[in-house]
Amino acid sequence: MDDYxxxxxxxxxxxxxxxxxxxxxxxxxxxxxxxxxxxxxxxKAGVQGKWRAWVPIxxxxxxxxLGDVNPWVMLGAILVSGVLNQVPVLGWIIALLPVAxxxxxxxxxxxxxxxxxxxxxxxVLLGLVWLGILAFDKSRWNTNVPPAPxxxxxxxxxxxxxxxxxxxxxxAPGGYTPPAGYQPPAPPAGYQPPAPPAGYQPPAPPAxxxxxxxxxxxxxxxxxxxxxxxx
Numbered sequence: 001m002d003d004y005x006x007x008x009x010x011x012x013x014x015x016x017x018x019x020x021x022x023x024x025x026x027x028x029x030x031x032x033x034x035x036x037x038x039x040x041x042x043x044k045a046g047v048q049g050k051w052r053a054w055v056p057i058x059x060x061x062x063x064x065x066l067g068d069v070n071p072w073v074m075l076g077a078i079l080v081s082g083v084l085n086q087v088p089v090l091g092w093i094i095a096l097l098p099v100a101x102x103x104x105x106x107x108x109x110x111x112x113x114x115x116x117x118x119x120x121x122x123x124v125l126l127g128l129v130w131l132g133i134l135a136f137d138k139s140r141w142n143t144n145v146p147p148a149p150x151x152x153x154x155x156x157x158x159x160x161x162x163x164x165x166x167x168x169x170x171x172a173p174g175g176y177t178p179p180a181g182y183q184p185p186a187p188p189a190g191y192q193p194p195a196p197p198a199g200y201q202p203p204a205p206p207a208x209x210x211x212x213x214x215x216x217x218x219x220x221x222x223x224x225x226x227x228x229x230x231x
Contacts, residue, residue: 034128035059040135042066044113048164060102065165066112067105068148070158077101099124104156106130108148113139 039053045066053059057078061071077097085095106123110116113134123130150156161167 030128031056034131037128037131037135038063041109041113041131044134044139044141045109046141046166052165060098062162062165063109064101064105065158065160065162067108068151068158069101069105069108069156071160073156074098074101074105102127108145110134112142112145113137114142115139 035054038059039050042050042053042062047062047066052062057075060078061074064074065071077100081095081097085091087094103120103124106127107117107120110119110123115134119130122133148156151158
């Protein structure tokens with residue numbers, strides 16, 4: 001009986017090791033695929049340095065920055081989730097913090113790649129599929145997306161400056177300012193820019209205004225000569 005129990009325990013331990021090994025392999029494969037997709041998205045956004053997409057945690061901080069979210073908020077959400085996700089009852093809520101912050105960034109990144117707001121649902125449910133679509137579709141990075149609602153103030157506002165990563169103009173139109181020397185990638189063959197919404201009318205140019213007339217210079221007459229005294 002003892003030999004049977006010992007054999008069962010050894011078999012269970014071996015099965016657990018094999019299962020953990022396969023989980024590790026799938027995790028590595030998933031990470032490599034997601035990093036490759038991030039590299040493609042970073043290239044569209046004008047990020048300099050492909051290595052940024054392959055550094056764990058830092059790559060999602062760059063992703064958050066491209067999505068107008070403070071990258072240090074993303075780092076804090078990842079660390080808090082990793083440390084406190086085992087807390088009873090609240091652990092599963094805390095584990096969702098990186099997902100929530102990532103969803104905000106994905107919403108903004110999607111807008112810059114011509115994806116409407118509902119696309120963020122795909123990011124939450126199937127993040128790898130979302131990354132793959134944005135990495136390989138024909139969308140181009142739009143630098144004219146208005147600033148995020150939280151750009152003016154709040155802890156989500158991104159005010160960090162990293163060399164080689166585009167900077168969001170805080171609370172001002174104009175979108176991202178690309179790094180110095182950045183050349184946008186050429187559009188793929190057959191690319192057609194997105195059509196404007198139905199009924200869209202471009203704003204009319206301001207009416208020309210005539211410059212104000214120059215003020216008339218005052219005319220001064222020379223004083224008249226005094227009359228000679230009468231005799």
